[in-house]
Amino acid sequence: MTHDSEPEVVGDGIYIPATDDDMKSEDLIDHKSSLHFVMNNSQTAVYSSNDDTFGQEFTPIDCELEELLKFEDHFTQGERSDAVVDTTVDLGKLNPKFEEVTRSESTPVGGQIDQSGDRKEADPLLEPAESEPSTSTVCASWKPDFSMLKGEICLDNLSVRELHATFKATFGRETSVKDKQWLKRRISMGLSNSCDVSSTTFIIENNKVKKKDNVEDCNSEDKNHNKNSVTGHEGRNVTGDNNTSLGDSQTIQMEGHYSGGNKTVQSATPKHYIAFEDDNQGNKRVRKPTRRYIEEVSESDSRENSGRLVSSVKSSGNGPRTRVRPVHNIQPIRKPLATRQDSLGGSWVEIPYVSRIRRGRPRENFLTLMPCEMGTTERLVKKAHDGHDPQSDNEIENEECKVTTAAGWLQHPLIKESGENEQYSEQSADLNNNSDGGNVNSYADIDSDDNILTVPTAKGGMRRKHHRPWTLSEVAMLVEGVSKYGAGRWSEIKRIAFATCSHRTSVDLKDKWRNLLRASFAQLPAEKGVQNSKKHSSIPIPAPILLRVRELAETQSQVSPDLKAVKSGSNINDIRSGFL
DNA sequence: TTTAGGG
DNA sequence: CCCTAAA
Known part of the structure; x- marks a missing residue:
């Protein structure tokens, strides 16, 4: 729907697919429930989903969902107005004319749903960008090129050099690491992250990306769908000029299954993630680091940049009383993606800063902003x-x-x-x-145990999230x-x-x-x-x-x-x- | 814990 | 609003 207007948007979120939107989705998905929202005009939007067909089934009502998301957020605008991705949505607009609103409003953060949902024809590879890099950004011009991936990936057979190439293809950047093990791990991780290997068609096993045989749910329509998409992706991958060709001898190919732009959600925990760091875990599913994880690391790395994953994660405890205070959060949306260095798996990699938008259950407390007087x-x-x-x-x-x-x-x-x-x-x-x-930007739930405490201000300052006018x-x-x-x-x-x-x-x-x-x-x-x-x-x-x-x-x-x-x-x- | 003041 | 020093 809106993809026409921004076809050049290159997803770069591949580093960290676990976005807040994922989390949102997670809520929706994991509960396998249908959400009914009653709009002003008493229309009811229904969103139902299941894990495997999220992207596909979503399409018909994506607009509505998008609206719903806005809708939901909208109510938070009074006191936590930053919460919304697009604050210009007016309640009055939440009327029959969904399309209009949708079209006229941009939803930078809601991109996850927005993009893949809306664009069923669009590139499923496009990771919803944390920010939509406008022009020159560190990784704006890159997106993973999996088009050459077919069949099985056997990283073990690759030379370091090839691994480098693969790495680049996967992450869109070079690496100087010579450690094969590390490269393999990172690549498979990257692949799993971007392709949802773990939860869908692929599994990673001993550094091999394998296709599950017993998976069929998303093969029929999905296959076509994705194939087309992949092709389209290739064609549009204009900016990926420096994508390293893997060479003819490469066996790395992937029969694309991209679960609708990474719709599938992983409730990854740092633990899981770390577990993956250990080689040879057989069938253990790969988890990608959650945004939470990233944020936390991003916080902790400001003080201890050598922090081991374990320690950083654990130290930032999720205890009820723990007040996580992100140091760098929230880059203004639409600004060039900011990245930070982080030591993952032993080497420094770039990880985009993520904005903590809102996490956890869908907001159900949109009236908090109401002043005391507004009783009715x-x-x-x-x-x-x-x-x-x-x-x-x-x-x-x-x-x-x-x-x-x-x-x-x-x-x-x-x-x-x-x-x-x-x-x-x-x-x-x-x-x-x-x-x-x-x-x-959004306010996080003000009262949630873990949430964002500060929000960028127009003037560049940071306003505390806890601020209640x-x-x-x-x-x-x-x-x-x-x-x-x-x-x-x-x-x-x-x-x-x-x-x-x-x-x-x-x-x-x-x-x-x-x-x-x-x-x-x-x-x-x-x-x-x-x-x-x-x-x-x-x-x-x-x-x-x-x-x-x-x-x-x-x-x-x-x-x-x-x-x-x-x-x-x-x-x-x-x-x-x-x-x- | 509560106050007062700085950030 | 948050943090801290003092009381």
Whole structure:
């Protein structure tokens, strides 16, 4: 569908096929379930799949799925708007006109599904690119050329030189490693990665890529399909000019089975992966490193570049309380693929940085972003939740926040009023922020044990993933709390006023107060631009609240001398009387 | 643990 | 928002 517009896109994800999208797919696939999504227009999209025919069966509804993915993400845009690959999708568009939306929107990350699903005619070899290299990239111009692979691969018979050639054909780059064993391992690994050897038609056995005899599921249609595709691939492999010819004597050929662009998912664990490092494991299936693995290594290699696989993986433990903090994550989509060096199997190889988009279950908590005040929808949707997802808790909390608010923390109708407005602008501001830079990234599940904590900002900065914009009601509660207990009694305020909002810690309150303070005094001299001049992309705090903050600050002598000087210039009492 | 302040 | 030093 969209492939016409970007035929030159060269997949380079072959290094690390296990993308987040895989993970997504994994969810879908492994559960062997059908997902029903109800769209706005009450259309129902159904996605069903099974492992072996993912790509093929997917086609008819891929658009919808794509939409679904967006759809799903869309709901996260408010508070975690970065989450979406394409933030421009409007809910209103999730209507009958799927195609339109699909066409007009690009889905950089959703490429996995997008590309292979959409392009049934397209090149199945194209690994969905982590980023779509626009022009010159380290590996932009390369893609694995398996077209010469037919039959069985017997790496053992190859000379080092041949292995080099094969290596290049497989990975698209040269290697200087002379170790045959290593080369063989890497090649077979690469092959397995790109062809889904392990889970489909091929198995790797003693450095041989063999075709399973007993596999037939995907032979009939798939064969044709893939053959065509392979051919097409060859033809389009314009950029692969330096693909090393393996020579006529080569026996390396592969009768293509590419499970629909690597659709099959492997829930590879580092363990498995490492296991493969050992030679001669008979029929053990090859696992490819998960993105998780890569990320972790990528994290750890910044400090210990000699880190053994085992150690890096293990040390980064997946313990519930472990907070993985990726050092380099997320390259803006569409930027040249960034790679890093990593020692795999004993040599340094390039591995693309991966962006942690979102992993794990499909998001089911898209309403978290809803401000506390928005009760109705929230409640409705809440029903859809399992209730055990941590996110759900937050929603409950949010709702409770709201209740609390209504219960009396907010005694100033005026504030409340402007609050409503602000809610809106707050969210839209957030949305805008996230889509403006052209890089759209996703928030991971905020509460998932392991998730991304930072997200690139349009300005290049990294914003923390955990950032949950303060809603006005929260701010109001904070203010009230301060007025009641005094600034500094954060734990008290937390305990009382924010008892139900567990996601705000006392430290958060303190920080927020600090900000409020700053804001209130900073904006006062102007005294007119007020909240509308939200140049700072953050929540525009309504003037009334800011005034209150100032007042409280004064009362509690929190005002720094210089600020005092500033503020003394304006007549607070007038304003104050107006609101209180 | 809670506060305060720096990053 | 996160981290840490202090209390």
